[in-house]
Amino acid sequence: MNTQDYNALLDSYGNHFSIGELEIQGPGTVKRMDIGFLRSFLAWRRWHGLSTLISSAWRKGDQKSHGHGMAFDVLLFDQWLESQPSALQHWLLATTWGFNGVGLYFDWSYTNKEGNNIPAIGLHVDGWAGNSHSQRPLRWLRIDGHYYYQSLASGIFHCKSNKQSITLDEAIRRYGP
Helix, strand or coil, rough: CCHHHHHHHHHHHHCCCCCCHHHHCCCCHHHCCCCHHHHHHHHHHHHCCCEEEECCCCCCCCCCCCCCEEEEEEEEEEECCCEECCHHHHHHHHHHHHHHHEEEEEEEEEECCCCCEEEEEEEEECCCCCCCCCCCEEEEEECCEEEEEECCCCEEEEEEECCCCHHHHHHHHHHHH
């Protein structure tokens, strides 16, 4: 696909992003995105209707979802750079859509319009099928730099590094804005 094709694709899904926003890792990187996943992401954005800031897309050297062009890390806003929906709303929007990987980050921040650093909820969504080392669907939380992966059997999130467990409700209550 060429630039004109990508612009037509963006237009067909409501023009919520520019090519520059998709190429956050550098010029030309949109061509490294999996086109099927990109279409799904654009449809998801149109469906949920919230302003979306892309913080990461395709990543050079990444052996997982970002390196396969099948992931975005985003911040969702109900008022642009002013306020975000709840952590639960982030979670429900991503898991309802059926992404293969969903991560909710309680340790992000962004710079608001006044230049202040504001604590934020970050969201990873991906369409990667994984490899032999990772189950899919994969759901996780990141709290203070620690990754908690969800058990498909119990629904509880476990952290290998600190050996602690947490439920989604508890994480939202303790760490959500």
